[in-house]
Amino acid sequence: MKNICLILLLHSFLNFAQKTDKLTVYSFEEIENLQQQNPKPLLIFVYTDWCDICFGMKKTTFQNEEISTILNTDFYVIYLNAETEKEISFLGKSYKKPSSKIHELAAILAKKNNQIVYPTTVILNKECKIETQLQGFMNSKNFKPFLDALLAKDN
Known part of the structure; x- marks a missing residue:
C-alpha cells in the first residue's frame, strides 16, 4: 500500500512539475524597451x-505548446483589439480610434488590399517594418511551418 501511495504521489508531483508553456503577450509600450x-x-x-x-x-x-515555445523564444507577441478606445504609442507616434471606426494602428497594420479581415496576424521584422500579413484563422498545424520558414529566412 505504501508503494502505491508513493507512486501516486510521485506521479502527481511529476505532472505538476511538467513545464507548461504559456504565450507571453506584451503591450506596445513594453515592446519599445525590449x-x-x-x-x-x-x-x-x-x-x-x-x-x-x-x-x-x-x-x-x-496556446499550442510548440507554437507558444517558438513565439516566446523568437518573437514578441502583441494582441491588438481593432476596436480599442485606448491611445497607443508606438515608434514615437500616438494612435487612437476615431469615433465609430477601427483603431488607427489596427488599420495601418492589418489593411491588405484595401480591406481588413479578422483576425489578421502581422509580422514586423526587427526594424518594425511589415514583413507579412496573414488574414484569417490559422491552425497550429499550418502556423508552425509558416513560423519555421520566417525564422529560416531571417537566419
Missing part, C-alpha cells in the same frame, strides 16, 4: 471581441 535590449520580430494579432474565429485562434493556435 526591442532596444534584444531585437526580435513582432507578431501582432489584430482581432475584435465579437470575432469567434479570433477567439478560437487565441485559444487553440496560440
Whole structure:
C-alpha cells in the first residue's frame, strides 16, 4: 500500500512539475524597451471581441505548446483589439480610434488590399517594418511551418 501511495504521489508531483508553456503577450509600450535590449520580430494579432474565429485562434493556435515555445523564444507577441478606445504609442507616434471606426494602428497594420479581415496576424521584422500579413484563422498545424520558414529566412 505504501508503494502505491508513493507512486501516486510521485506521479502527481511529476505532472505538476511538467513545464507548461504559456504565450507571453506584451503591450506596445513594453515592446519599445525590449526591442532596444534584444531585437526580435513582432507578431501582432489584430482581432475584435465579437470575432469567434479570433477567439478560437487565441485559444487553440496560440496556446499550442510548440507554437507558444517558438513565439516566446523568437518573437514578441502583441494582441491588438481593432476596436480599442485606448491611445497607443508606438515608434514615437500616438494612435487612437476615431469615433465609430477601427483603431488607427489596427488599420495601418492589418489593411491588405484595401480591406481588413479578422483576425489578421502581422509580422514586423526587427526594424518594425511589415514583413507579412496573414488574414484569417490559422491552425497550429499550418502556423508552425509558416513560423519555421520566417525564422529560416531571417537566419
